[in-house]
Amino acid sequence: MPCPSMSACTPDLAALAQSIKDWGRELGFAHVGIAGVDLGEHEQHLQRWLDAGYQGEMDYMAAHGSKRSHPDQLVPGTLRVVSLRMDYLPGDTRMAQLLAQPEKAYVSRYALGRDYHKLVRKRVQHLADRIQAAIGPFGFRAFVDSAPVLEKAIAQQAGLGWIGKNTLLLNRKAGSYFFLAELFVDLPLPVDEAQASEHCGRCQACLDVCPTQAFVGPYVLDARRCISYLTIELKQAIPVELRPLIGNRVFGCDDCQIVCPWNRFARPTQEDDFKPRHGLDNAELAQLFLWDEATFLGNTEGSPLRRAGYERWLRNLAVGLGNAPSSIPVLEALRARREYPSELVREHVEWALAQHEARRQG
Numbered sequence: 001m002p003c004p005s006m007s008a009c010t011p012d013l014a015a016l017a018q019s020i021k022d023w024g025r026e027l028g029f030a031h032v033g034i035a036g037v038d039l040g041e042h043e044q045h046l047q048r049w050l051d052a053g054y055q056g057e058m059d060y061m062a063a064h065g066s067k068r069s070h071p072d073q074l075v076p077g078t079l080r081v082v083s084l085r086m087d088y089l090p091g092d093t094r095m096a097q098l099l100a101q102p103e104k105a106y107v108s109r110y111a112l113g114r115d116y117h118k119l120v121r122k123r124v125q126h127l128a129d130r131i132q133a134a135i136g137p138f139g140f141r142a143f144v145d146s147a148p149v150l151e152k153a154i155a156q157q158a159g160l161g162w163i164g165k166n167t168l169l170l171n172r173k174a175g176s177y178f179f180l181a182e183l184f185v186d187l188p189l190p191v192d193e194a195q196a197s198e199h200c201g202r203c204q205a206c207l208d209v210c211p212t213q214a215f216v217g218p219y220v221l222d223a224r225r226c227i228s229y230l231t232i233e234l235k236q237a238i239p240v241e242l243r244p245l246i247g248n249r250v251f252g253c254d255d256c257q258i259v260c261p262w263n264r265f266a267r268p269t270q271e272d273d274f275k276p277r278h279g280l281d282n283a284e285l286a287q288l289f290l291w292d293e294a295t296f297l298g299n300t301e302g303s304p305l306r307r308a309g310y311e312r313w314l315r316n317l318a319v320g321l322g323n324a325p326s327s328i329p330v331l332e333a334l335r336a337r338r339e340y341p342s343e344l345v346r347e348h349v350e351w352a353l354a355q356h357e358a359r360r361q362g
Helices: 013-026 040-051 065-069 095-099 116-135 151-157 205-209 227-233 240-246 261-265 285-289 293-299 309-323 328-335 343-361
Strands: 031-035 080-087 140-143 178-185 215-217 249-251
Touching (some): 013 116, 031 151, 040 065, 227 240, 240 309, 240 343, 249 309, 285 309, 285 328, 293 309, 309 343, 328 343
Antiparallel strands (some): 031 080, 080 178, 140 178
16 A cells, blocks of 8 residues: 555665666666765866856756756755666667768667657656655656756766766666666665776777767867757857768767767667657658658657757758769759748758869869
8 A cells, every 4th residue: 555655654765776676677767776966076077068168059058057966956855866777779770871871861869769758758757656656755856858957977876877988878788879867856765886987998989980079088078069969959050161071960960879889789779669750760861851841840740850940950951962972862952942931041052052063163
């Protein structure tokens, strides 16, 4: 029977912590850990990063004061954070092959299926419901990339992995192709042992492979040069000097994950919602560029691609088409958008056509 209150129940906290991990796995999470709320070291790293201006237009990274690195300030009463991992990699990735076919559109693998926010958050809520059914009412709040939370720092503290040189969380048994979620709780659960050491060693494949050389050094990313930032977060024109380096990457970038040796252990997701939709894992740039707005909205319903919006989707595709080999479909697609109402799109289209003209003359 459910307990009427925490004080009436005084649960066995160690047993409850194990149950939370078991219930999390039953809900589709591959790894569940429990962390405390002291993220001091990571707070200092974040402040140095912000002071350098590496966040670019992502003003939200500097908002909320110290709440981002103090879970108990963000949600008063928080004593522990349950950190959860859910894998997203589709079974047939074809990542390297697509990057080698410049007429194809490369969409970051996490964005091929349905938007992860709702699916993952619903599972975290189900976990909270399971806990409440077992012990009675308690204080909690669920997060999935939706608030000022240092999710990678929390996951590292909860033993889910270490933060690698590419600034992503890495796991020795699963690589880095996964989403993270958090459940803030007011329960004094026993915490898991933090991942105290990193296992990147002397490897710097991720730093070397970055097309735009966005890494200032190990563990430090200048988002202003990162292709994920340029194609998703940036609202203005993509800097001209970076456009040729973007290649056919039209939404996000996976290069620093593709080359990571630990990703040989990444396993295909079991979630059907994360599997590719509308042929986005093997689509032609020219084909996608001719989608009208209604088609874009229909094909991206419930998709992470909506974050960019139609105008920036066309902007990104125009850059990809400018980097693609000259062909009738590519040139016709670009010319069809020369009079598009958006100045942002038109400018990128003209740049792309100029690239083809320069190659023709050269």
